Amino acid sequence: MSEPATPHFRVVVVDDHSMVRTGVRTELAAQAPDIEVVGEADDVPSAVAAVRALAPDVVLLDVHLPGGNGGGGVEVLAGCAGLPTRFLALSVSDASEDVVGVIRAGARGYVTKAITPAELADAVRRVAGGDAVFSPRLAGFVLDSFGTGAADVATTDGELDRLSAREQEVMRLIARGYSYREVAGELFISIKTVETHVSAVLRKLQLSSRYELTRWAAARRLI
Template identity: 70%
Template structure:
């Protein structure tokens, strides 16, 4: 009697690990219900600070990120991306928001997000967008893609970056935003729990890297990029 032939094993890819960041608990619950059987939702967060902590701890494949979030220094979703810039090679950010305003789209894409869709998207379309972003593609709702192309002057929306902003570390970006908003060195030191001397060092590095000579020029630079 012949022994049965072995059944070849079939490789089943692991589900995409996702983190949901939104300040509305009911939206997070609804989104988890809609996509939870097709993605592995490993964590949630409701504000800028907790989002950065959760993403850095969980190291998900994709972060579903609301654009308008409380906390932090007021940068919202863009601030979360900037706070995780060193993870962007392995963790992709997909903005999902009720807003379809050009400034919201541009700010979060400048920070390093790979896509932006509105909350009118269907569950299947969202799953497809997550898969595309996870694979390294850029994804935008049709109307929003035009904002990106106009803002960056390129047809390669997935490759847009602000080379000057890329020179700054995450901490230097925080300092830049607060200085541009009019904080004094002492106020900034209190906000970020740093010494005044350390703040002075960060500001000097920011000005040097951006080739600016004063905080007034820095404010104009940040305003032009809608970073404040």
């Protein structure tokens, strides 16, 4: 019997520093044979052109880019609106305005360049699969990305009542961008148990993905 095919994820790296692009390409090649860097870009126009021409699964996008009309990463997202490609911001900046800007523009997540190669590879896979990914300490900025008013308390309480206390703990950590492994370590439970709780949370809240869960929790100021 033949081995099942390894999922293959195509990535474009957008950064105005060639050393960063080379480093990301090299580290992903070493860490993740299932991830292929198929293109690079160093400014807004070349980024939009590369994404449209190559149709990658994921774009690793710096938020501060030259060219275009000064919009940086947000302008790239606007230029690629309607495409199936998913975007993960990868930046040295941890400023709330940068996080909020690219999330509002359509990015699936935001991680800083302090991330390890293995964590970056995992983030690419998760974003390609439809999840939201954030460096944990940046997750609070997501609150500002989805409206400014608090949700109706009765509605929120009613929805939370569907979840057990442990499911609520798992929900908050997942919504903050923690991986299953990180949640397991935080709560001293197995990864399999985390998966079971996440499935139950999504089912009870009638959500289809971790990305929707992050939006749901952020809108209700639960993270």
